[in-house]
Amino acid sequence: MTQTTSSNPNEHAFTEVSWDPQVSGFLAAALGAEQFRRIQAAIAVPPLSTCVRVNTLRTSTQDVMQQLQGLLPQQHSAVHFAPHPQLPMAILLQGSGPHSISPAAAGAAKQVVISRKAGEAVLRGAQLFVPGVLAVTSGLQAGDLVAVMVALDKPGSPHSGITRGTVLLAAAAAAAAANGSNFSHPSAAAGIAAAAAPLAEAQHATAAAAAAGTDDPADSTAAAGVPVAAAGSLICIGLGRAKMGRVEMFRVQHGVAVEMEQRVYEVPSPTLDGPLKGLVMLQNLPSILAAQVLNPQPGSRVLDMCAAPGGKTTMLAQLMRGKGQVIALDRLYGLGPAKCPGFAPESFDAVLLDAPCTALGLRPRLLQQQQLSLLLETAAYQRALLAAAVQLVKPGGVMVYSTCTISPAENEVNVRHALDSYPCLQLADTIGFFVAEFVKTCSLL
Numbered sequence: 027m028t029q030t031t032s033s034n035p036n037e038h039a040f041t042e043v044s045w046d047p048q049v050s051g052f053l054a055a056a057l058g059a060e061q062f063r064r065i066q067a068a069i070a071v072p073p074l075s076t077c078v079r080v081n082t083l084r085t086s087t088q089d090v091m092q093q094l095q096g097l098l099p100q101q102h103s104a105v106h107f108a109p110h111p112q113l114p115m116a117i118l119l120q121g122s123g124p125h126s127i128s129p130a131a132a133g134a135a136k137q138v139v140i141s142r143k144a145g146e147a148v149l150r151g152a153q154l155f156v157p158g159v160l161a162v163t164s165g166l167q168a169g170d171l172v173a174v175m176v177a178l179d180k181p182g183s184p185h186s187g188i189t190r191g192t193v194l195l196a197a198a199a200a201a202a203a204a205n206g207s208n209f210s211h212p213s214a215a216a217g218i219a220a221a222a223a224p225l226a227e228a229q230h231a232t233a234a235a236a237a238a239g240t241d242d243p244a245d246s247t248a249a250a251g252v253p254v255a256a257a258g259s260l261i262c263i264g265l266g267r268a269k270m271g272r273v274e275m276f277r278v279q280h281g282v283a284v285e286m287e288q289r290v291y292e293v294p295s296p297t298l299d300g301p302l303k304g305l306v307m308l309q310n311l312p313s314i315l316a317a318q319v320l321n322p323q324p325g326s327r328v329l330d331m332c333a334a335p336g337g338k339t340t341m342l343a344q345l346m347r348g349k350g351q352v353i354a355l356d357r358l359y360g361l362g363p364a365k366c367p368g369f370a371p372e373s374f375d376a377v378l379l380d381a382p383c384t385a386l387g388l389r390p391r392l393l394q395q396q397q398l399s400l401l402l403e404t405a406a407y408q409r410a411l412l413a414a415a416v417q418l419v420k421p422g423g424v425m426v427y428s429t430c431t432i433s434p435a436e437n438e439v440n441v442r443h444a445l446d447s448y449p450c451l452q453l454a455d456t457i458g459f460f461v462a463e464f465v466k467t468c469s470l471l
């Protein structure tokens with residue numbers, strides 16, 4: 027039922043993903059139109075590999091490889107995995123896609139429409155949890171095979187006019203699902219009618235349904251369904267098995283609503299709770315790279331300036347083999363500067379500034395809502411953090427500046443600014459996306 031239709035992962039990029047026009051104009055001018063188009067296509071789809079970092083303080087990459095060999099076949103058939111050739115503590119698990127999904131051929135007559143955020147998580151290998159569900163076909167029961175559709179937000183019309191609790195009429199949903207694939211469905215909304223059933227109304231309808239002897243209130247309200255004039259579009263990202271009926275999906279707050287069986291992109295998402303607990307952590311390769319570039323030595327004093335939730339902090343400690351000092355800081359709300367102890371200038375051997383950024387490089391993203399003003403304000407904020415980092419690193423010490431954005435204002439322009447403002451900095455070989463390593467060659471004092 028699932029077949030790979032293309033060897034180019036971007037060929038089926040979700041072309042309707044919207045960017046703020048000023049932002050796309052700015053980025054196309056800065057990066058070149060063709061390069062920006064390629065980046066846009068890549069950002070709309072998930073990375074095709076998952077990366078786990080081995081805690082080499084407690085085990086070896088070889089041991090983890092052996093354990094994965096036993097564990098993965100139960101979780102994912104035929105997943106290829108291997109240590110990264112340059113970063114042996116990172117194991118890459120290879121995914122596949124895009125696959126074409128055919129709800130009609132699979133016999134999935136019903137649909138679950140989910141939010142964009144939930145869609146992004148499902149595309150990265152997550153199950154579909156209850157809070158992400160927006161709309162469900164009337165009469166859906168636990169155990170039904172469903173087409174999982176993402177409502178692409180459009181600026182000015184969130185969720186394509188579909189809000190949580192919307193009921194899809196069975197016949198219309200079947201027609202839309204019959205057309206389902208991983209391609210955009212600008213007209214799918216035309217095939218959707220809603221009983222416009224927010225929770226209170228749904229509860230009212232539950233009583234009516236109970237009186238009518240049916241479990242699903244939509245069965246009794248569907249006749250009063252209101253067509254949704256949706257301005258956006260729906261895309262089918264996979265097929266799954268409903269773990270609960272339609273009514274329960276809107277009544278409960280937690281839990282898996284749909285267990286995914288096929289996805290447009292199959293990205294390995296191994297369960298790491300069993301024997302591998304504490305021995306590995308899921309971490310994106312660029313994050314591993316940023317800490318590796320800083321490469322703090324055992325016994326050194328290291329500052330991780332923007333540390334939460336702490337993924338890179340633990341890697342710094344790992345690289346230092348548990349010897350030395352890693353100070354991890356993050357923003358504290360409501361604590362004025364007067365209460366912050368501060369650090370002596372030039373007191374750290376290494377500083378990691380993994381700066382807050384516009385995150386325009388994270389994948390997959392089905393909408394980019396950031397505005398140009400945010401890109402520029404964020405870049406200015408990062409320059410203030412850079413100034414603090416330069417003060418704190420010792421002469422001879424190393425500073426790494428990293429972001430997860432593609433905005434040159436936050437990346438190359440800020441690196442240029444740092445080099446122009448602080449002649450004591452020298453740029454070391456910069457690699458990857460986006461990591462800049464500076465060496466502080468002399469004192470600022």
Ligand SMILES: C[S@@+](CC[C@H](N)C(=O)[O-])C[C@H]1O[C@@H](n2cnc3c(N)ncnc32)[C@H](O)[C@@H]1O
Binds near residue numbers: 337
């Ligand atoms: C990209 S995230 C850091 C991710 C982290 N390094 C990791 O690998 O898990 C950026 C962080 O910067 C923090 N932040 C924002 N402003 C800050 C400030 N003035 N000082 C310290 N941290 C700040 C945010 O709270 C956020 O946690």
